Amino acid sequence: MKQLSHAATAVACANIAFIKYWGQHDSQLTLPTNGSISMNLDGCLTETTVQCLPEAVDDSVWLALSGGEEVQAKGRQFERVIQQIERLRQLAGVTERVEVRSRNNFPSDAGIASSAAAFAALTRAAASAFRLELDEAELSRLTRLSGSGSACRSIPAGFVEWYNDGTHAGSYAAQIAPPEHWNLVDIVAVISTEAKHVASTSGHSVATTSPYFSVRLEGIEQRLADVRQGILERDIERLGRASEADAMSMHVIAMTAQPSTMYWLPGTLAVMQAVQRWRAQDNLQSYWTIDAGPNVHVICEAKDAPEVEARLCELDAVQWTIVNGAGPEARLVG
Ligand code: PMV
Numbered sequence: 001m002k003q004l005s006h007a008a009t010a011v012a013c014a015n016i017a018f019i020k021y022w023g024q025h026d027s028q029l030t031l032p033t034n035g036s037i038s039m040n041l042d043g044c045l046t047e048t049t050v051q052c053l054p055e056a057v058d059d060s061v062w063l064a065l066s067g068g069e070e071v072q073a074k075g076r077q078f079e080r081v082i083q084q085i086e087r088l089r090q091l092a093g094v095t096e097r098v099e100v101r102s103r104n105n106f107p108s109d110a111g112i113a114s115s116a117a118a119f120a121a122l123t124r125a126a127a128s129a130f131r132l133e134l135d136e137a138e139l140s141r142l143t144r145l146s147g148s149g150s151a152c153r154s155i156p157a158g159f160v161e162w163y164n165d166g167t168h169a170g171s172y173a174a175q176i177a178p179p180e181h182w183n184l185v186d187i188v189a190v191i192s193t194e195a196k197h198v199a200s201t202s203g204h205s206v207a208t209t210s211p212y213f214s215v216r217l218e219g220i221e222q223r224l225a226d227v228r229q230g231i232l233e234r235d236i237e238r239l240g241r242a243s244e245a246d247a248m249s250m251h252v253i254a255m256t257a258q259p260s261t262m263y264w265l266p267g268t269l270a271v272m273q274a275v276q277r278w279r280a281q282d283n284l285q286s287y288w289t290i291d292a293g294p295n296v297h298v299i300c301e302a303k304d305a306p307e308v309e310a311r312l313c314e315l316d317a318v319q320w321t322i323v324n325g326a327g328p329e330a331r332l333v334g
Contacts, residue, residue, distance in 0.1 A: 007051040008128035009334035012120035012154045013040035013327035014112050016186050016297050018227045018243040018289060019220070020250040021150055021162065023207030030149040031171050033207070034220045035164040037227045038153045040179070041186055042327030046117035048102040049334070050085070050129040056097040059085065064103030084119065084146045085126055091142075092130035106322060112188060112295075119146040120154035124330040139330070140172040147201070157329035159231045161224075179326035182234045183302035188322040189312045191267035191294045198261045200292045209258040216249045236301055240287025243299065247289040254292070263293055267317030271296040274315055284308065 015038040023033040061073035061081045073081060085098055100122065104114055123143040127134050134142070136156055144152035144162075152172060153160045158179040164171055207213055223242045230239030254261045268290065275298055278284040286300040286308045300308045305323060312318050 006129050006131065007049060007334075008125045008332060009047060009049040010121045010124035010128070010330055011045050011047045011333050012117045012124060012330035013042060014044035014046075014106075014114060014117040015040050015150065015153045015160065015327075016289065016299075016324075017150065017153070017291070018239060018299075019224050019246045020291075022204065022216075022250045022253055023213065024149070024204045025166060027205060029168050029171075030144050030147055031166060031168070032149055032162070032164050034217060035224055036150070036153070036162045037160065037176065037224060037231075038150070038162075039159050039184060039186065040154060040157065040327030040329075041112070041324035042179070043322055043324040044104070044106045044112050044114075044117060044188075045327075046102060046104050046114065046121045047333070048100065048118070048121035048125045050122070050125040051099045051101075052094075052096045052129055053099055054096050056099070059097050059100070061100045062102070064101075066107055070101070080147060081122060084122055087142065087145060088123070088126045088130055088132065092132050094130055098126070098129070107193070112322070115148040116151040116154045119143055119148045119151035120330040122146070123151075124155070124332065128332055136329075137172045137174065140174075141168065143330075144171060144173075149204075150200075155330050158326045161228065176228060176231055179328060182231065182326065184236075184239075184326055185300055185302050185305040185308075186324045187298045187300070187305065187309050187312060188324070189271050189296045189298055189315075189318045190320050190322070191265055191271065191296065191317055193319070198263075198292070203254055203257075203261060203292055206257040206259065207253050210253045210256040212249075212252055212256055216253055219245070219249065236285045236287070236299075240285070240299060243289045244287050251290065263290065265294040267315075268294045268296055270315060270317040271298070271312070274311070278308075278311060284311075 017038040021036040140152040140155040156175040162173040226242035
């Protein structure tokens with residue numbers, strides 16, 4: 001076995017899906033039922049260091065809290081990180097224990113999908129610490145296997161599509177357009193900071209029990225095409241309408257699956273309705289999308305972002321906002 005004493009630090013962005021990953025056809029390999037498209041969020045970053053420790057007997061994982069204080073990960077959280085480390089260790093043919101240190105630059109209680117940024121940064125850093133030479137597609141596939149499937153979309157830069165042909169080899173994310181292609185902005189309207197009550201993993205596993213799941217899939221190729229073209233042509237209306245339709249479809253599946261889950265709060269609906277009212281009354285081109293939680297991501301072009309943000313902050317339902325442009329790839333910083 002090789003003996004290593006090496007450390008690597010990587011930074012990765014969270015991402016917001018315009019076409020959602022919701023439902024799996026293989027939970028072991030984290031293969032999705034449908035392809036999805038997202039944008040990396042340049043304001044929501046995770047930085048992770050993987051340090052190889054040739055003398056250590058155990059792995060350890062440390063997570064920084066908002067105040068900077070570090071806590072040791074335990075239970076399921078620890079196991080998920082170490083399962084991914086083990087996958088990369090086996091690939092590299094090494095046995096050394098590691099110390100993992102991770103911190104977010106955004107509040108981890110803001111309902112942003114922090115696991116995507118976390119597993120992308122972890123996989124990028126560990127690959128380098130174990131001296132694995134992997135291309136972007138292979139890194140993305142490995143990140144997907146972490147179980148946080150959407151994390152594979154945080155590997156490439158900018159606007160990204162996660163391809164799905166039902167196989168391990170064909171299920172990886174690639175860039176549609178680089179971040180500088182379009183000054184698109186995602187303003188996260190934080191409605192509630194409570195942890196989500198149903199994890200996305202459970203949502204994926206019961207999605208097919210919804211009688212509307214096949215209806216969602218019937219429309220998915222057209223919505224994927226609209227979002228792809230919307231991005232390539234910088235057409236906010238085409239992108240926005242397809243994104244809203246897809247988010248609504250995902251939430252219909254969640255609400256009508258067995259057991260059913262309602263992720264929205266009254267404040268969620270207030271923001272959705274306000275955004276649609278601003279479009280109808282003032283032609284303010286902003287569109288909403290929502291992940292597996294109550295917070296609303298409002299998408300608009302940079303020229304409209306100050307106006308959209310000011311209006312969001314006036315709503316009683318909105319606690320605060322986080323403004324993001326299109327972000328870079330998961331990258332090594334040390
Ligand atoms: O990657 P997961 O298992 O956390 O699932 C992500 C699910 C959504 O965020 C709701 C949709 C998506 O494509 O990001």
